[in-house]
Amino acid sequence: MSPAQVEIQLIAAITAAACALPGVFLILRRMAMMSDAISHTVLLGIVVGFFITKDLTSPYLVLGAALTGVLTVSLVELVHRTRLVREDAAVGLVFPALFSIAVLLISRYAGDVHLDTDAVLLGELAFAPFNRFAPFGSDIGPIALYLMGGILLINLFFISLFYKELKLATFDAGLAASLGFAPWLIHYGLMALVSITAVGAFDTVGSVLVVALMVAPPMSAYLLTDRLSRMIALSVAIGVVNAILGYWLAHLLDASIAGSMASMAGITFGVIYLLAPERGLVALARRRARQRWEFAMTMLAIHLFNHEGLPEASQENREEHLSQEVRWAPDFAARVVSRTVEQGWVQRQEGSLNLTELGRQRAKQAIAG
Amino acid sequence: MDILKVLHDLVFDYTLRTVALGAGTLGIASGALGSFAMLRRQSLLGDAMSHAALPGIVLAFLLTRAKTPLVLMAGAILAGWLATLFMMSLLRTTRLKQDSVLGFILSVFFGFGLMLLTFVQRLPDARQAGLDRFLFGQAATLLERDVITMAALGGVALLAVLAFWKEFKLLSFDPEFGASLGFSMNVLDVILTTLLVIAIVIGLQAVGVVLMSAMVVAPAAAARQWSDRLGVMVVLASAFGMLAGVSGAVLSSTVPHLSTGPTIVLVISAIVLFSFTFATSRGLLWAGLRRLRQRQWLQMEGVLRDLYLLARQHDDSQHPHSQAVLQAMNPGRAGIAHTLNVLAQRGLVRREENGEWSLSTEGARQAQERIENETQDTTMEGTS
């Protein structure tokens, strides 16, 4: 591996980790689409900031971007509060408009600077190592590495400092407010983090793929665990692994690194969705198959119990009845019956079925819920 | 900008005519289908689907090595569909919420498409040039055959909306009741979603994947403010979409450095802003005025009632009282003098020679009526 390759992977991994941190809370707070909106509108902040500072590397651009992110969130809330449209429509109205303004400003007034729409939307990680950070004349690595590293630290700092508050505001905003925490402050703080992260990453991965890095790893982690702390750790780990694998995929295909990272995030999610130990599709299918038998057996017990001792019982407890009225396929009915007999819930007597004491208990338990 | 020149160019200039026709078509189709999407709370579905179309376009090219609009659009529609299926499966089998799933679809599918696109661009095959215009849209590169395809697809979509009008209305308003009538809501859902994908794909080449979502949401959001009828709303949304498309195309052709996609989006955003503010009945301006008038009315009612209650203590419903007494009954309330003057103009109160105020016969009657209504009607609902 050349030094540039190492640097690119390092930047990719740090970017992925920085994105995954606020992403966890976006997923849990049902605001994932807000990351899409913010990652587009920060462009406006960057453009306006650039017009003011005339410097693309100015730290004020990050500040401007954070402000635009917060502005986006408040605009969406403003539009939503008119009650003229729903919240999702409000998001869909606000961000394309702000983004369009930014694009037009760029194409009209900044045509000759390094600030074009393609780069913003798509990013190009491969160029990141060319931009060196050289304070006092000594080259200590690419700027992007320090920028994303700084943003990762900010995210880490904010989330560990306000962990308790974030947790409370995410799971019970009402309680948080009554305890004197200001959920709206946490909310806007989080949105500012998303904005800063988006603006840092726009250069390297582009605004659309920031969304992939923020959304996909936490979604994968959410299928693996119920604990918030574990979900955060898993999201970061998954994000970092995706970043490295994505880099090599891009290397293999000679394709966009950011695109490959997003694809990798998708693949990872797909695999976890299929195989997650409890919530995966395979586990789900297994559990359903098992439950189907248990369910059918319990149902048979309840059916017999419901009609026990009633005049129609002699009709209802015959095996043929199960396929006719309960609508079970004959061989399925037969297997359910023999399983209940095996378990000692039911006794066969001349073609009719009678509950044992055990079976009666099971039925009562099931009914009691 | 010379209006006549613009009109002349719209008809005779090949590029402008093609672009305007294309943008207009996309506006009509996305306005109509977007209306249903908005009413079904699927505004952001358009955003996800337009992004999801990208890998479909590139894969269609990779497989056929053809850049015919119909082939690429077929690929896009297929990808949009796969995305929807995946989304429904995720929502059904996991605890993930709609917003997460939408965000995932839009970013991961787009990333996959981008990977494929950059892969294709490095192949030694010159035919791939121009595929990337689906990213941001380049209305200026629209050709007549593109517009013909767009118009054909859009026409089919609109005809389908017309044909299934009452079924789509049922699906959007009360799907459960619709199912109880025996209409298959699943089939209708499939048809309507397919039509939405078609409407989105039509616009991709002109405005690109990022801004296409605005064309799904905005015309419908603007149109909803003007009408309470579904039919009128859909027609208006189409009209707004077309207006934005055509004027965006014209603006960007006459003003230098004004790309078509963002211009169209800004025009439709302006239409939304205008509709939110000025639309009759729902617009913010009228609603504000109504609230103001209502407040005035409440204050007038309050003063009338106070005068009446005061006067009743004197066994004379028209017994005069000073403004100071009224003010004392409503500490902190401003504008009582103004309210009294308004009431006097309407002949409900009279100013006595000593400066005190009394109810007129009509004022006393109205005040009495109100107070009686209030005490009697506590549980019954008004029918107004």
Next chain:
Amino acid sequence: MPDNPYAIEATDLTVAYQEKPVLWDVDLRVPPATLMAIVGPNGAGKTTLIKAILGLIRPAAGQVLIYNKPYAEQRRLVGYVPQRGSVDWDFPTNVLDVVMMGRYRSLGWLRRPGSRERALALEALEKVGMAPFADRQISQLSGGQQQRVFLARALVQDAQIYFMDEPFQGVDATTERAIVALLHALRQAGKTVVVVHHDLQTVPEYFDWVTLLNVRRIASGPVAEVFTEQNLRLAYGGRIAFLSRSPHADAEEPPTPDLPMPSPTRREEPYGYPESAA
């Protein structure tokens, strides 16, 4: 009894969401021209039961017969009034349009409603006292008015059997009286009506049959026989709430205290003998 079939006959109906049972093995037989209430505590599966009968939810087991034939063949005989809160009342449409939706089945696919449908819809609106509101935008209706619009929509279906999901929920006194009058008129015309109901107090007054449900069927039959304290205790697990009706006509949910509260007016009677609905 082939010559005197039940209007509704459900056998062994079992419904599960995600393999978690919500209805266990429910049998139901409702004779024609009956007003039947389905009552039971929250989460008892009342709404699920009528949705399963209507085929809106696929049951895990069991079958439904309408006048002795499978439900799918008899769909045209059935009308449905969903819960008022199940739709978006800000939808851009007016009262007449909503009511005409009740004619969509007889119109079939693709055909548009015309003047005949309009006339039928107006007639139905007349019956629920909503004719003056035909052109009103639906978002301007009160809760009770919304409910009456839904009833009118079911009426234009011209069905034999009606299923109504909590029609009395949060309506004003006028609407409640209108619904009761309508129920009686429907029974007079030989129709069967199944109503998911919350207010135990009014069961004997409004209905002649009742089904007590709590995940499984506790009891089903004529009110006089089935609506007993013992059955109610079985259904509600001792948490019977016999209280006077909420005076707040617009309250969204009548308050249901957790303790048994004998009604002062009905203390001595067997629970709910139908005095007024004789």
